[in-house]
Amino acid sequence: MSEPTEPASEQPPPEVPHDPYSAFRIPSYRAFFLGNVTSVFGVQMQSTAVGWELYQRTDSKLVLGFVGLVQFLPVLCLALVTGHVADRFNRQTIVRITASLIACSSLGLAAISHWKLDYRWMYLCLLITGACKAFQQPAKTSLVPNIVPAEEFSNAVTWNTTGFHLACILGPAAGGAFLAWHDQPSLVYLLDFACAMVFVGAISVVKQHPQALLSTGASNRATLQDLLAGFKFLWQRQTILAAIALDMFAVLLGGATALLPVFADDILKCGASGLGIMRLAPAAGACLMGLAIAHIPKFEHSGRVLLWSVVGFGFATIGFGLATSMWVATLMLFLTGVFDNVSVVIRHTLVQRLTPNELRGRVSSVNSLFIGASNELGGFESGLVAEFFGPVAAVVSGGIGTLGVVAFTAVFAPQLRDYKKD
Secondary structure, three states, rough: OOOOOOOOOOOOOOOOOOOOOHHHHHHHHHHHHHHHHHHHHHHHHHHHHHHHHHHHHOOOOHHHHHHHHHHHHEEEEEEHHHHHHHOOOOHHHHHHHHHHHHHHHHHHHHHHHOOOOOOHHHHHHHHHHHHHHHHHHHHHHHHHHHHHHHHHHHHHHHHHHHHEEEEEEEHHHHHHHHHHOOOOOHHHHHHHHHHHHHHHHHHHHOOOOOOHHHHHHOOOOOHHHOHHHHHHHHHHHHHHHHHHHHHHHHHHHHHOOOHHHHHHHHOOOHHHHHHHHHHHHHHHHHHHHHHHOOOOOOOOOOHHHHHHHHHHHHHHHHHHHHEEEOOHHHHHHHHHHHHHHHHHHHHHHHHHEEEOOHHHHHHHHHHHHHHHHHHHHHHHHHHHHHHHHHHHHHHHOOOOOHHHHHHHHHHOOOOOOOOOOO
């Protein structure tokens, strides 16, 4: 009799090496990324030119304050509608139409600037741009999971944020360079028109998953229940709600950028050149951190990493508030960008993965509303505290408040704290 053979030992499947460029191997994502970064680059150029032209023509700081307000108001007023539209109609079509309208708005700015029309017409163009962005943002954010596989989504989010911050660095610099060279804001507005049209062309060649097209589409009736579905879903999902609320309060309390001119002029005595360097620091930190995240495997304990990243953001904010040297302050601002980008990547990945496709538009709309509100109110909060207690107290107390929000979240949102990678 032959001896019984021993069962072969089971070999674990070979580990697939991490591919930091996996999302870019998908043609549709490459087109989306190129178009989106080009569009953001153009918007950043245009924002620089708009602020410069309005101040040159009016010599009024209040006029500059209205620029952000007229673009945020549509996001606030249309939050319920924009998310429903993103879930009811083809998101790719929404992005294409809104990008085209933004391009037309840039042409309007160019005409107003070239013929020296009443500057108040510029606000109408900016209002149109803000309304288009209010519809575009939830559709654009919800479109990414429909063009990349689930396993590549985190990598796509990482590159999206990296490209965004890179455009935020290069856009203002290019806008300033064009203004210095030609001294005509209308040229910058025409360049933004071209950038928007590049996005239109790029988004037109994107291909979505067939199942994504079939599963989108909210009720044909825009009932109040349909419009509030995003808020209801978030209220029932502690993990997502806690992640969004954590980011909102961290930005609301820990946002120091609104006070940068005060620090540059009165505290650090570094002037306009130092102000420019400090403004670039957070975006530079976020951009480099995005490159680093793309080259490392997924986080094993995403919830804890998210919480610790906000802790780092809080301490870096405190460090900036206490800095007595411009270079120390710049390093602290750089670190705020580093930690913030970790938070952004994890939060966006978490929100999109845990949200059903048919609700992604409405949830993304609520998310955009929270982020926009925290940015606008954060600047107001910092200015208000600085007015009564001084800029250093405003920044340091904001950083301490951020740490308190993290502690509260860690204790009362255990589902987020214990959330692991998918």
